Amino acid sequence: MTHVAQGSEPLGRRGERDVTMAPESWAGVGSAVASLMFLWAVVRPYFPSHLHIYLSTYTSKLVGLVYPYIEITFAEYAGERLKRSDAYIAIEAYLGATSSDRAKRLKGETDRDGSQLVLSMDEYEEVTDDFQGARVWWTSSKTTPKSHSFSIYPAPEERRFYRLTFHRRHRKLIHGSYLCHVMEEGKAIGVSKRQRKLYTNNPNYDRFEHKQLVWSHVPFEHPATFDTLAMEPDKKQDIIQDLLAFRESKEYYARIGKPWKRGYLLYGPPGTGKSTMISAMANLLDYDVYDLELTAVKDNTALRKLLIETTSKSIIVIEDIDCSLDLSGKRKSEAPSEGGSEEDKKKAVMKEDKEGNKVTLSGLLNFIDGLWSACGGERLIVFTTNHVDKLDPALIRRGRMDKHIELSYCSFEGFQVLARNYLGVGEHQLFESIRRLMEEKQITPADVAENLMRKSVGRAAEENVEACLQSLVKALKECRSKNEEETAAATETQEAKED
Numbered sequence: 001m002t003h004v005a006q007g008s009e010p011l012g013r014r015g016e017r018d019v020t021m022a023p024e025s026w027a028g029v030g031s032a033v034a035s036l037m038f039l040w041a042v043v044r045p046y047f048p049s050h051l052h053i054y055l056s057t058y059t060s061k062l063v064g065l066v067y068p069y070i071e072i073t074f075a076e077y078a079g080e081r082l083k084r085s086d087a088y089i090a091i092e093a094y095l096g097a098t099s100s101d102r103a104k105r106l107k108g109e110t111d112r113d114g115s116q117l118v119l120s121m122d123e124y125e126e127v128t129d130d131f132q133g134a135r136v137w138w139t140s141s142k143t144t145p146k147s148h149s150f151s152i153y154p155a156p157e158e159r160r161f162y163r164l165t166f167h168r169r170h171r172k173l174i175h176g177s178y179l180c181h182v183m184e185e186g187k188a189i190g191v192s193k194r195q196r197k198l199y200t201n202n203p204n205y206d207r208f209e210h211k212q213l214v215w216s217h218v219p220f221e222h223p224a225t226f227d228t229l230a231m232e233p234d235k236k237q238d239i240i241q242d243l244l245a246f247r248e249s250k251e252y253y254a255r256i257g258k259p260w261k262r263g264y265l266l267y268g269p270p271g272t273g274k275s276t277m278i279s280a281m282a283n284l285l286d287y288d289v290y291d292l293e294l295t296a297v298k299d300n301t302a303l304r305k306l307l308i309e310t311t312s313k314s315i316i317v318i319e320d321i322d323c324s325l326d327l328s329g330k331r332k333s334e335a336p337s338e339g340g341s342e343e344d345k346k347k348a349v350m351k352e353d354k355e356g357n358k359v360t361l362s363g364l365l366n367f368i369d370g371l372w373s374a375c376g377g378e379r380l381i382v383f384t385t386n387h388v389d390k391l392d393p394a395l396i397r398r399g400r401m402d403k404h405i406e407l408s409y410c411s412f413e414g415f416q417v418l419a420r421n422y423l424g425v426g427e428h429q430l431f432e433s434i435r436r437l438m439e440e441k442q443i444t445p446a447d448v449a450e451n452l453m454r455k456s457v458g459r460a461a462e463e464n465v466e467a468c469l470q471s472l473v474k475a476l477k478e479c480r481s482k483n484e485e486e487t488a489a490a491t492e493t494q495e496a497k498e499d
């Protein structure tokens, strides 16, 4: 519970449980002590030097006796000032959430993406907080380093900090439990309020024109959920349970001595919902997404650097893994164009090899195993592919890719989900013929979805439903039947072998 300190209230009425005298009420005593210390500094040279040490010790003891408070300062930028301190960010979130309905002076700022308004305590505002019967005081403040000389460089920035003040008899409680409580609550509030992000790896140039690969991000706003995903209900439920169990398993992973990570392999023909499922996973778990474009990564070192920068509560995605990596151990060359001559292609490969420009299968495996065990947890890694049979078994063995999920052609149950989402209907006279057609034909959920899209704006709802379902029936009739599909697949495999 947080209360705003009311400076004018009489002593002892500032809290219901802890009637500790507020620190600023000691201001009079403090200034008396300060005057004493000043006096001591003036008269000190007239005392024999062997007495200095005794008098200094007794002066600090006296200050300790009359001012029983301890203060801890949390600066916004610690050390090199490159990154905001995690402690400061957590305290800001904690105080922003708990004090916003009581503090008299708040400041409103947009978050880093400019998408949300964030309230926090204004400068020099004070709030109190009660914890297990102890009362503490939080103040937000800032210092502006003074620049005495004229300079062409910009003035040094203000340094903001929070100060926590508490009575020394609560020292153990504050150090032991209260600070942990503030950090945990603050981090949880930060996570729940954050705008989720979709990160992609893009080349960036530093001031020496060196190419660097960094993550850049946009807000993640994909609307797909498991409700809108066409899939057999049992299979869907199994995946949801698996994901939710993973999210709640921090202690479990610690107990069995495994890093808190899980690998998913999504495979199936194009348009069966692999990418859509990744968005549904991120929305279910409230995770960020790192979409890793492997062909843009220079080598294994760059790959490691990128992956170490990912944060927890995230899904790292490598789409079409079979196309991004040559599974014999070398990455496929990305440079030569389709129409380039054999000579050009050879040159490009040689250039790539000379520059050590490759991400190898072993590099990727090392990353999965190494990063899995080295960095903080709560990460999913998801690979997608259209050709699971082309993947190296080492890449997808359990422990690396723990759960293999096949996304396949649309079943009648899948169609029902789409019909409900796209048309708002659970039944229709055409459903029976669609069910029969779906038993013998193969159609992807993407094709079903395309046929169920609204055909024209002006039409009445029933007319639209009829038109969409008719168009689906027509499309189904034109699709290859399951038998034809199997024969075609067998011929393709045979041809590939002969080549």
Ligand SMILES: Nc1ncnc2c1ncn2[C@@H]1O[C@H](COP(=O)(O)OP(=O)(O)OP(=O)(O)O)[C@@H](O)[C@H]1O
Pocket (backbone or CB within 6 Å): 228, 229, 230, 231, 268, 269, 270, 271, 272, 273, 274, 275, 276, 277, 385, 386, 407, 445, 446, 447, 449
């Ligand atoms: N199972 C599904 N449920 C709901 N919609 C789907 C499903 N599968 C595909 N779709 C629809 O089809 C579109 C394409 O699907 P998606 O991009 O997820 O396919 P994919 O399996 O990732 O294909 P690719 O292998 O070509 O990357 C999506 O925008 C979505 O609207």
Ligand SMILES: [Mg+2]
Pocket (backbone or CB within 6 Å): 274, 275, 276, 319, 384
């Ligand atoms: Mg996809």
